[in-house]
Amino acid sequence: xxxxxxxxxxxxxxxxxxxxxxxxxxxxxxxxxxxxxxxxxxxxxxxxxxxxxxxxxxxxxxxxxxxxxxxxxxxxxxxxxxxxxxxxxxxxxxxxxxxxxxxxxxxxxxxxxxxxxxxxxxxxxxxxxxxxxxxxxxxxxxxxxxxxxxxxxxxxxxxxxxxxxxxxxxxxxxxxxxxxxxxxxxxxxxxxxxxxxxxxxxxxxxxxxxxxxxxxxxxxxxxxxxxxxxxxxxxxxxxxxxxxxxxxxxxxxxxxxxxxxxxxxxxxxxxxxxxxxxxxxxxxxxxxxx
Amino acid sequence: xxxxxxxxxxxxxxxxxxxxxxxxxxxxxxxxxxxxxxxxxxxxxxxxxxxxxxxxxxxxxxxxxxxxxxxxxxxxxxxxxxxxxxxxxxxxxxxxxxxxxxxxxxxxxxxxxxxxxxxxxxxxxxxxxxxxxxxxxxxxxxxxxxxxxxxxxxxxxxxxxxxxxxxxxxxxxxxxxxxxxxxxxxxxxxxxxxxxxxxxxxxxxxxxxxxxxxxxxxxxxxxxxxxxxxxxxxxxxxxxxxxxxxxxxxxxxxxxxxxxxxxxxxxxxxxxxxxxxxxxxxxxxxxxxxxxxxxxxxxxxxxxxxxxxxxxxxxxxxxxxxxxxxxxxxxxxxxxxxxxxxxxxxxxxxxxxxxxxxxxxxxxxxxxxxxxxxxxxxxxxxxxxxxxxxxxxxxxxxxxxxxxxxxxxxxxxxxxxxxxxxxxxxxxxxxxxxxxxxxxxxxxxx
Numbered sequence: 121x122x123x124x125x126x127x128x129x130x131x132x133x134x135x136x137x138x139x140x141x142x143x144x145x146x147x148x149x150x151x152x153x154x155x156x157x158x159x160x161x162x163x164x165x166x167x168x169x170x171x172x173x174x175x176x177x178x179x180x181x182x183x184x185x186x187x188x189x190x191x192x193x194x195x196x197x198x199x200x201x202x203x204x205x206x207x208x209x210x211x212x213x214x215x216x217x218x219x220x221x222x223x224x225x226x227x228x229x230x231x232x233x234x235x236x237x238x239x240x241x242x243x244x245x246x247x248x249x250x251x252x253x254x255x256x257x258x259x260x261x262x263x264x265x266x267x268x269x270x271x272x273x274x275x276x277x278x279x280x281x282x283x284x285x286x287x288x289x290x291x292x293x294x295x296x297x298x299x300x301x302x303x304x305x306x307x308x309x310x311x312x313x314x315x316x317x318x319x320x321x322x323x324x325x326x327x328x329x330x331x332x333x334x335x336x337x338x339x340x341x342x343x344x345x346x347x348x349x350x351x352x353x354x355x356x357x358x359x360x361x362x363x364x365x366x367x368x369x370x371x372x373x374x375x376x377x378x379x380x381x382x383x384x385x386x387x388x389x390x391x392x393x394x395x396x397x398x399x400x401x402x403x404x405x406x407x408x409x410x
Numbered sequence: 411x412x413x414x415x416x417x418x419x420x421x422x423x424x425x426x427x428x429x430x431x432x433x434x435x436x437x438x439x440x441x442x443x444x445x446x447x448x449x450x451x452x453x454x455x456x457x458x459x460x461x462x463x464x465x466x467x468x469x470x471x472x473x474x475x476x477x478x479x480x481x482x483x484x485x486x487x488x489x490x491x492x493x494x495x496x497x498x499x500x501x502x503x504x505x506x507x508x509x510x511x512x513x514x515x516x517x518x519x520x521x522x523x524x525x526x527x528x529x530x531x532x533x534x535x536x537x538x539x540x541x542x543x544x545x546x547x548x549x550x551x552x553x554x555x556x557x558x559x560x561x562x563x564x565x566x567x568x569x570x571x572x573x574x575x576x577x578x579x580x581x582x583x584x585x586x587x588x589x590x591x592x593x594x595x596x597x598x599x600x601x602x603x604x605x606x607x608x609x610x611x612x613x614x615x616x617x618x619x620x621x622x623x624x625x626x627x628x629x630x631x632x633x634x635x636x637x638x639x640x641x642x643x644x645x646x647x648x649x650x651x652x653x654x655x656x657x658x659x660x661x662x663x664x665x666x667x668x669x670x671x672x673x674x675x676x677x678x679x680x681x682x683x684x685x686x687x688x689x690x691x692x693x694x695x696x697x698x699x700x701x702x703x704x705x706x707x708x709x710x711x712x713x714x715x716x717x718x719x720x721x722x723x724x725x726x727x728x729x730x731x732x733x734x735x736x737x738x739x740x741x742x743x744x745x746x747x748x749x750x751x752x753x754x755x756x757x758x759x760x761x762x763x764x765x766x767x768x769x770x771x772x773x774x775x776x777x778x779x780x781x782x783x784x785x786x787x788x789x790x791x792x793x794x795x796x797x798x799x800x801x802x803x804x805x806x807x808x809x810x811x812x813x814x815x816x817x818x819x820x821x822x823x824x825x826x827x828x829x830x831x832x833x834x835x836x837x838x839x840x841x842x843x844x845x846x847x848x849x850x851x852x853x854x855x856x
Contacts, residue, residue, distance in 0.1 A: 161494035162515035181842075248663050249675040268662025270827060355609075356662035357823040372487040373812045 230286025295329030558727030606658030626718025628804030727766030
């Protein structure tokens with residue numbers, strides 16, 4: 121390739137490179153530097169070595185409880201979201217009329233997502249005086265404190281994430297369409313049931329899509345913030361105090377930017393190790409077609 | 411051809427982007443000043459401040475005021491980020507409890523202007539002696555100017571409390587919470603005596619009021635908590651009983667309306683008796699009552715028998731600061747506008763009582779003359795003064811420190827949900843708060 125073609129190529133990707141350097145690499149590098157300082161927005165950062173990391177790992181009484189809350193949240197939200205996405209993808213993977221309309225309708229919540237407005241709507245729906253409890257009372261059920269009781273609040277928040285399963289569903293749908301029909305036909309000739317087909321053909325053939333969705337949803341769920349912040353403010357009794365809320369409180373509540381940077385790098389390393397281990401073990405449960 | 415057209419189009423767009431801003435600015439006359447003006451509050455305050463800003467622009471056509479207003483939630487976070495970035499509104503509402511930290515930061519980087527440098531533009535005669543010194547002057551610098559006085563107040567819904575024959579002028583104690591609640595519940599179990607607050611606000615108000623009234627001591631002296639574990643146990647026990655007896659809805663529900671207490675359906679639908687707040691929130695609370703608006707009144711603040719200090723304090727109401735990033739011209743115009751709001755009779759009428767009781771006597775007289783002196787605000791102000799001059803949140807309002815506030819609200823929540831005994835909560839509170847106070851001392855006195 122001649123030099124002119126190479127420089128043209130670089131010219132084409134220059135806007136992205138500039139964007140990445142300014143809005144990606146520079147903030148990343150700066151936050152890593154700040155994580156070793158006591159920077160607090162209004163004071164000049166002073167180098168404090170690993171003090172922030174020691175503080176968060178050994179002294180901060182909120183770090184590990186918030187990590188535990190986040191872990192529980194991820195363990196509920198990710199499987200529920202993937203199962204819902206797969207269920208609806210399989211429903212939509214049939215030859216039915218107006219399939220595109222249905223796909224669009226099921227994708228809509230993903231566009232709205234866990235935005236602030238939807239979170240506020242969630243609060244009105246699930247509060248003790250909300251729509252869901254009103255409906256329950258009409259059919260003679262006792263009201264359920266979905267958001268007010270520490271036992272239910274985190275689960276209610278996960279529903280907000282599960283609801284927006286559209287993007288995972290579209291990936292599953294694409295994966296389902298890739299599975300050769302002959303496999304199902306051969307299985308039926310052998311007299312297999314639908315359930316057996318699902319576990320022996322659909323799931324293994326779909327495992328690369330499942331793995332991709334799993335990784336993406338794990339990364340996203342560990343960084344969930346809006347729902348918990350808008351709906352419950354982390355309560356009741358810190359039962360929905362996700363790690364990102366802790367990070368936000370340190371950065372914009374206590375203005376400890378250096379410490380908040382350390383928290384964000386801690387979360388990054390945690391997610392990185394988790395993702396790395398999943399990749400290492402993926403050959404055990406992901407089947408790639410030759 | 412197509413390629414050339416695209417290149418020309420990109421050039422035209424780039425040029426227009428670059429110069430668009432310049433054109434907007436050059437559209438203003440050379441003597442014009444644009445001020446960004448921000449505050450927090452509810453609808454009635456937003457309307458009042460916008461009316462004042464519009465009138466000021468009519469009187470001073472060279473000044474353009476852009477109003478940036480919001481609710482209380484998130485105001486501080488947004489403001490501080492703007493201050494750190496040097497793009498805060500030139501004139502913004504501040505809080506008297508934030509000035510200490512802003513003064514500390516100013517050691518390295520000024521956050522707000524020292525308003526004493528504009529002494530000729532300010533009418534200092536409206537301020538009673540000592541008011542500025544004890545509220546807005548730090549290290550000899552006037553960091554903000556108040557325009558009003560504010561005090562704690564309780565709005566009551568007579569449609570609820572008439573059911574138990576409540577005497578609206580009576581003095582009542584903390585035991586009253588249980589007595590009146592029990593009487594209401596005997597009539598209808600769905601009724602609550604108090605509409606309630608979040609754990610963070612209960613910590614600053616009822617919890618601290620209880621301790622101050624019991625001990626007569628401020629929250630901390632020389633960065634050491636003034637309350638013994640036994641005092642704290644008593645205060646936590648009071649709160650445990652407060653929730654168990656159903657004085658308010660369960661804490662989990664109250665948290666959902668944090669900062670917007672009057673939006674709680676129990677208040678709106680006339681199922682709770684009283685709502686605690688400030689003089690400046692009376693309008694919002696009453697307006698939220700909808701069908702029960704005409705039934706609103708104010709009652710006295712609770713003071714325990716044998717109280718050593720009433721806790722309640724008439725404080726400066728809304729205070730405004732000028733951002734350090736404002737240019738000299740902008741700062742001068744911002745101070746002139748602020749002084750106009752704080753002293754001018756017409757401004758006083760436009761602002762009504764949305765910011766509390768005006769400090770300026772002329773503005774008070776103008777409000778009375780215009781029939782805008784809401785008798786409920788006047789009555790609540792009188793009740794606050796009757797309660798006596800208390801210690802309030804104490805010097806530096808350390809209880810409002812974000813981390814101390816978090817400790818308090820966590821432990822109150824645990825007690826409210828019966829996840830911790832008052833005794834254990836008291837021990838943990840004492841240990842965690844004292845440790846945090848030590849950290850704050852190091853940070854503030856270095």
